[in-house]
Amino acid sequence: MGKKICPICGYRDEGDAAYCRECGAKMADSGDDVWSAYEQRGQYSSYQENPSQASSGDGTGQYSGYQGNPSQASGSSAGQYSNYQDYTSKIPYQNTDDYGAGSGANGLQIAGMVCGILAICSCCCYGVPAVVLGIAGIICAAMGNKSSKNGVGTAGMVCSVIGLTLGVLASVYYGMVISQLIQMDYMDEILDMM
């Protein structure tokens, strides 16, 4: 059929998107039995047509009716999920920033890897930026690896450690050079030339 529907927010995509462009949930074929049943019941279409009505009521949000009747929600999916929270906890990407990523990497792991790359490249800039970026990268990668471990997190950690090592070596080298220049009274001349 080629037409996808989001089981969470009801967003319809004419293309072949793997994840919902609205909420980030995994898309299902609208032809699948379970979602056809939902469509026939109009559970999601009513929300799309009148969101204000759906979000009113007991204050639990747009899916209050859904939560209140788990048996209805599970429908023909043979009771795989007993309620909405159980279902959404299985969704891999709920952050719209990550939809369609397909990599499983979280933001901290990506930040760690970027910091590691920049740390390696900036090691010759007196070493200080590399030390700062290397430490930041290690912290980000370690925190990101706590929630999920994957290639991006590991690569970020490796790059950050390499960057930090190079940064420390560069800092020591430049520290020794500058101290020698100061002892030889050359540093003032260099700074005067700037």
Add this chain to the structure above:
Amino acid sequence: MFYIGLIFLGIGAGAWAVYRFGVGIPSMPCFFDRVFGMYCPGCGGTRALTALLHGRVLEAVGYHPLIPYAVVVGGGFMVTQGLERLGVGHVKGWRYHSWYLYVGIGLIVLNFIGKNMFRLIWGITM
């Protein structure tokens, strides 16, 4: 990802402003070159950025391929994502893929090995 990109863009712009307009930082020889006798992994980055800002794309690729690559991929990602978030002209923002970063690492390794091979084997300096 978009907000992480914004943070790094801000840090990069700040670092460039300090380098360009801030306190005079005396130029020192590269420690990697002095200690190991090789070009460092980031060698040519500043020259590549300068060449790119002056519109010399091929020259920038020669100095350090990571810089033009980062500008194209990172810039494209940030611009399209920004336009999508602003709702300008139904633009669909590029999606993040991990290979963006793996290619970046590959370019650093390629630049490092390639330049040092030219220097150490054939004696061609860059």
